[in-house]
Amino acid sequence: MSGGLRATGLTVEFGGLVAVHDLTLDAPLGRVTGLIGPNGAGKSTTFNACSGLVRPTHGTVELLGHDVTRLAPAARAQRGLGRTFQRMELFDSLSVEQNVALGRTAHVAGSRVIGQLWASRREGIEIAEATEWALATCGIDGLRSRLAGGLTTGQRRLVELARVLAGPFRVLLLDEPSSGLDDHETERFAEILERVVTERGVAILLVEHDMALVHRVCDHVFVLDFGELIFEGTMAEVASSDVVRAAYLGTVEVA
């Protein structure tokens, strides 16, 4: 299947430690793909390799059909890859509205050299529209003038999601977006993901520990353990797999 994000034969080593080994995965457009596994399985490393924060030892990363393995994070973002972080990376001293707007601004500004110095009127309108849409979609309109640094974890997750949604990204990597959220917030979160996928046709790769959420939104799930892909399939197949149960789900209650 073309489009979306595709990692082939991805291996990441830190010194002698193999964090990810020969991983091949695919996150097609218009779908939510899950990436699960116990702590330390290499999920965040996979994300970092896909977004360019770490350089893989072997393997390639393809984004919307282009090889981006050698590109820096900003260049990958310019080609349509957006992401959130497990330890939320918000602009803490700025307001929620400014944070969300920067999701678009950073993309617009990075698209040409002069863009960091000069903002055109047209761009201003584009940024304002994207910001309003993202704030409304994530339901954080009411927080817009609060400082991001002073919010609760749940609110911060939503701000980070809104920020990446404000950008014109086609592929989204979401790293444990629901951790720290209460049931109500998780429910609304699932609605947002479903809405974004149907309305914008983006590809979402989701690292998540909340199996109920994964079950609800993911079409296809990849399971990692000790840096290796141990299983892939639908959530129903994953839940009934003995391999996965042994490695992971045996200790977790499946909703």
Next chain:
Amino acid sequence: MSTLLPFIVVGATTGSVYGLAAMGLVLSYKTSGIFNFAHGAIATVAACVFYELHVLHGWPWPIAAVATVLVVGPVLGTALERLAFVLAAASSSMKIVATVGLLISIQALAVIRYGSVTRQLAQFLPTGAVHFAGVNVGVDQLIAAGISVAALVALTTFFRVSRLGLAMHAVVDDPDLLGLTGTAPARVRRTAWAIGSSFAAVSGILLAPTFGLDALLLTLLIVQAFGAAAIGGFSSLPLTFAGGIIVGIAASVATKYVATTPALGGIPPSVPFIVLFVVLLVSPKGRLPELGGQLRRRVVERRVAPPRQRAIGLAVLAVALLLVPHVVGTRLPIYTTGLVFVVLFLSLGLLVRTSNQVSLCQLGFAAVGGAAFSHLAHSVGLPWPIALVGAGLVTIPVGALIALPAIRLSGLYLALATLGFGILLERMAYASMFLFGRKGLRPAPRPSFASGDTAYYYVVLAAVLCAFAVVIAVERGRLGQLLRAMGDSPVALAAHGTNVNVTRLLVFCISAFLAGIGGALLGPLSGTVTASSFNSFQSLILLAVLAIMAAYSPGPITAAVAASASFVVLPAYFRSPTFSTWLQVVFGASAVLAAMAETGRLGRGDLTARLAARAERRRAASPVRARARAVTS
């Protein structure tokens, strides 16, 4: 080869002392994540204490030396460990500002105690020479090298044998292990700082006979040590030691070749800086990591006044500045200088305040601008305003050149590169024809339409107002937004599509441009632009002053004006010659405090927090007390 051998031997012995200091630096940096810019200042303190005991009080040198190391090492080490612990939560620029503040305080205290003329310390080690490998080697050098090697061996043994040493070794290899070693992290850190400070103290005493009690020269030990540490990849202590020897040999061998070509005389003392630049240039990003960035910063809400209030404030300031020439009488040149420094502080503020970066060579940029202005206005004969802008433009590529290798690494390495560049420029380039020439000065004309003092004041004021406009435009515009975002999370900004290296480079170039303009405005004040106005150490003081004012000012303009008022104008009102040196002590100490205050972790020392807690207890206790009174009455 045989002619080179003496230089190699001499270089290796001096280099082993650098290696010793470098190991101390690596040890404290790796265990705490705080890069101690005052590491050389510890050496200074030790040299001074040793001088007091040995020379002034007549103690025999071995006793004086041991006493000095045993007192200075642990005492300063423990104090620095506490400081480093608090600073762990500070922003990366304030971490640098804090130890730079310490450095300038110690330097000023040394000047107050010993005067500004360097006191010489006679070689206390036995002199004489032994014949070794076909070369005559000084006994003193052999002893110095022997002590350094002994320290290396002792440290390696400590790492092998003791449990604490083993834990420390693990942490030096991988700082993330600190919490996992099973040994109390605080104990590891405290011991590491004590050892690190003791090593600095030993190297200070050993180098004192060569450099004298020159706080500045010993301060530069940090750069030698950094070159060595960088060769060792910031992790291996034996390699760090070897790096020190390499730096020493390179500097020594350079003296041989330079002896025949006087024009290159500046090279040997500059070898460490050249090593520094080469290392920064060729190191892959992963090899020189910045430590201590894990802690989340406390968020400080910027107190931003409403627009109308700000506009009124700006208008009041403008009127006050317009009236100055009619009020201050003969002190007018001081105020004009103050205005020039407002431009310099604005240029620094763009880095420190807006984008969480540090430059330690702002006066180096000013020197480039000042000299370029002289060339353009005097030699080429360009119209005055065009020469002024031209001077700023000339500075931009210089700034870009310095920033490029370091910018891709991190703020700490940018600070080190700028520190190295500032000193290198001063030593090697100030005397060249491009800058100030042998005589160290160049003519710098005033504009033909403003040759009087008052008229020139207004010319500078106009330039300052333009600089205000530039800074406001940057802060309000897209770049300002990106810079503030970058100050909080460069990773997130990059992940959304902005190349943060470009962002950093842009602001660094704008800052260099403004600094160049500032340097150009300075010369015409006296009619000549002189090399001595751009002392590289003053750049560090500028940073400290600006950081203090930025921490307590509502905006960039207030910060720059307040910084200039306290740095330039205030000392002019005090006759005492030591006033500005004391002021430097205060600036340094305040910079340390401002950095600590930023973290909100001042702890027991924080008076306001203590008072608030006491008031809280009072409130909690008062109903009880009221009831108690009711019962007893």
